[in-house]
Amino acid sequence: xxxxxxxxxxxxxxxxxxxxxxxSIFEHLGESTQVLDLTTLTGxxxxxxxxxxxxxxxxxxxxxxxxxxxxxxxxxxxxxxxxGIPGVLKLFLDACSIHLSGESFTNKKAxxxxxxxxxxxxxxxxxxxxNILHHLRVTVMPNKLxxxxxxxxxxxxKITDEKTLEVMTQQVKELIxx
Numbered sequence: 616x617x618x619x620x621x622x623x624x625x626x627x628x629x630x631x632x633x634x635x636x637x638x639s640i641f642e643h644l645g646e647s648t649q650v651l652d653l654t655t656l657t658g659x660x661x662x663x664x665x666x667x668x669x670x671x672x673x674x675x676x677x678x679x680x681x682x683x684x685x686x687x688x689x690x691x692x693x694x695x696x697x698x699g700i701p702g703v704l705k706l707f708l709d710a711c712s713i714h715l716s717g718e719s720f721t722n723k724k725a726x727x728x729x730x731x732x733x734x735x736x737x738x739x740x741x742x743x744x745x746n747i748l749h750h751l752r753v754t755v756m757p758n759k760l761x762x763x764x765x766x767x768x769x770x771x772x773k774i775t776d777e778k779t780l781e782v783m784t785q786q787v788k789e790l791i792x793x
Contacts, residue, residue: 617641617648617790618686622693622704624653629765630694630730632772637690637728640787651682653703660706668714675710683711683719688790689753693744694730695737700744712751720751726790728783729761736761756793760786 619641621634634650641648659665659672693700711719725748729737738761745755760782762768768776774783 616686617646617688617690618651618682619648619690620651620682620692620704620707621653622691623696623701624656624703625694625701626654628694629769630692632769633728633730633762633765633774634690634692636773637692637783637787640784641791644787644791646787646791649682649686651678653701653707656703656707660703660710665710666713671714676714679711679715679719684715686723688723688793689725690728690787690790691725691744691748692728692730693737693740695733695735695740698739700737700740704744705747708747708751716751720748720753722752722754724754724756724790724793726756726786726793727759728786729759730765731761731763732766734763736763756786756790758786758789 619634619637621631623630631652638648638650659675664670727741727744729741731737741759748755768774768779774780
């Protein structure tokens, strides 16, 4: 199972729209996926109990089991927030590392996608995210995809730019083989 993480809790985000498009590409190639929308996270992550596995919120444990433990690979889409990644994405990864860290991360593989309205496609954020994932023992695929000036590539809530669709599909194929 491949988990696709939309790395923001912003409602109606472009990142979630692209994550859904990634799921369609995988499914077209016969791969089973699930999309994790971080807008579904509860306020539990903002409480000190987050750091204690015994006091952990059951709904978060269920979410971690479904999207992280059962996954064999990840696609993580990280929009650019102030030259990095959204805090909610880092907080989510931290929360997953407290309990069942090995089952959630160790020896799994990930493809990274940066999303930005600017020109760099969140390259800095992807490097930062790579370092976090390496620490968690996730192997990051070398082909990181920065999607720049994203709004100019979309029509009706989907990427329609042919070159971008080609590189997205290529990245998906590489992750399947990775």
